[in-house]
Amino acid sequence: MGALKVFILAGEPSGDALGAALMAGLKSQVPGVAFDGIGGPLMQARGLVSRFDMSELTVMGIAEVLPKYRHLKRRIAETAQAVIDTAPDVLITIDSPDFSLRVARLVKAASDIRTVHYVAPTVWAWRPERAKKMAAMIDHVLALFPFEPPYMEAEGMQCDFVGHPAATVPRASAAAQAEFRAQHGLDDAAPLILVLPGSRRGEVARMSPVFGEALGRLARTRPDMKLVVPAAGSVADAVRTEVSKWPIAPLVLDPRGQDADAALAEKRVAFAAADVALATSGTVALELAAAGTPMVSAYDLHWLSRAIISRMVTTDTGSLINHVADTRIVPEVVGKDFNADNVVRAMQGLLADPDAQRDAMELTMDLLGRGGADPGLRAARAVLNRMG
Structure with a gap:
């Protein structure tokens, strides 16, 4: 594969760690890969120049999000437009669904850019309807747990269990x-x-x-x-x-x-x-x-x-x-x-x-994959394999 353009975004420390490992995996498979997006210190250490401070996105809970809703909405629109304007080969969103999936929805509405979401939603724990909604804007899911792919595939998305970094x-x-x-x-x-x-x-x-x-x-x-x-x-x-x-x-x-x-x-x-x-x-x-x-x-x-x-x-x-x-x-x-x-x-x-x-x-x-290949490398290979 030639020069690969990846727009990647994470919104919290755990996503930053996943993103950094995935970036390392992609670099090992495609040395000329170019990254754009949003991330924390670990992703920045891998070469990402974050478009704004990731901590702006680190909020959780309905009541907690409400006071920052207008600002987050601006960041969502701004980020989606950046993806559309730069036209990467793939958009990879990591966790933080309140931000990530809204960006992916806007991108899909305006382009055919391939979308990958890293970390399957916990539909096995709450709000199972999220998988169906996610299928409207996500092509491929990278799952951390071995029991998750069937939930995603049932709604028409591609899904690979890539192991959990903790293992x-x-x-x-x-x-x-x-x-x-x-x-x-x-x-x-x-x-x-x-x-x-x-x-x-x-x-x-x-x-x-x-x-x-x-x-x-x-x-x-x-x-x-x-x-x-x-x-x-x-x-x-x-x-x-x-x-x-x-x-x-x-x-x-x-x-x-x-x-x-x-x-x-x-x-x-x-x-x-x-x-x-x-x-x-x-x-x-x-x-x-x-x-x-x-x-x-x-x-x-x-x-x-x-x-x-x-x-x-x-x-x-x-x-x-x-x-x-x-x-x-x-x-x-x-x-x-x-x-x-x-x-x-x-x-x-x-x-x-x-x-x-x-x-x-x-x-x-x-x-969760102890003794197997590094999850970041498995995730990178899954992204590239599904891209064909």
């Missing part, structure tokens, strides 16, 4: 973990709790106060425990502000000012070095499973978003470990049940029996 992440060595603990004065005998309040500003603002209260109470019975909070660069300031209010001061890992690879390596070591985690529900659960770190999963939305979305959910679990391994071993504290009392109770149970989740985490990694 290929090497676990930090025992030596690296020991060095991390020593560097930060973390006693090996003290419980080290990884706290993940979210990668979106709204999540950080909602989750952090309850996390802080719960951890403060937990510290009364575990006064030697230590906390580490890896922050996404886009919300690092918000994380620092929120955790400063906690009764127990955590170590905050701030990736800003670091080389992207060094920051990622530090994060992976922290994940593996921790004994347990308190995590905002999402793809971070798979990173924890890859690191072998058992977790309590928690989540809440703005009350209006919660009221609307709760009527659309078709599953009894939001944990990806529970879904993939077909278990309910990961404790969840979500929605109206998300409060400090329930978080403390779940964390006490986890600390009492942290090994209960091990088998489910290992099975999850196997099912």
Whole structure:
């Protein structure tokens, strides 16, 4: 294949990571590939000049989006027009459906540009009608989970399971973990709790106060425990502000000012070095499973978003470990049940029996492609193969 023009866009940190790996895969297959679009620091490190700051798109929830709707609508129109004007060989949108699929719809209405969406919508969990709607503007879907292609193909889209990046992440060595603990004065005998309040500003603002209260109470019975909070660069300031209010001061890992690879390596070591985690529900659960770190999963939305979305959910679990391994071993504290009392109770149970989740985490990694080709390369090959 000759010079390939790819317009690629992501709207949040997890999508940035997927996009960077896909860009690397495409470069390995088509050395002259040219990229345009929107992405974060990882995609920019692969050569993308982002048209605007990706953090503008990192919002979630109906109530959270409403105040920014006009601005997002302008960005959607502006981005779609850029795709139409530059006429790439393919438009690849990554997750962030509220933005991505609206851009793809406008592009399809005005052109025959091929469209690929990376990350199948979770129609197996809620709003199954989304697959049918998506088929109107998406030609090809790259799926992270092996059970997703039939849902997409049933609506007429091409779909390939390309594996999940978390399954290929090497676990930090025992030596690296020991060095991390020593560097930060973390006693090996003290419980080290990884706290993940979210990668979106709204999540950080909602989750952090309850996390802080719960951890403060937990510290009364575990006064030697230590906390580490890896922050996404886009919300690092918000994380620092929120955790400063906690009764127990955590170590905050701030990736800003670091080389992207060094920051990622530090994060992976922290994940593996921790004994347990308190995590905002999402793809971070798979990173924890890859690191072998058992977790309590928690989540809440703005009350209006919660009221609307709760009527659309078709599953009894939001944990990806529970879904993939077909278990309910990961404790969840979500929605109206998300409060400090329930978080403390779940964390006490986890600390009492942290090994209960091990088998489910290992099975999850196997099912998601551990030992196979890199998902970014598989995704790149799928894009190119389907383009013919």
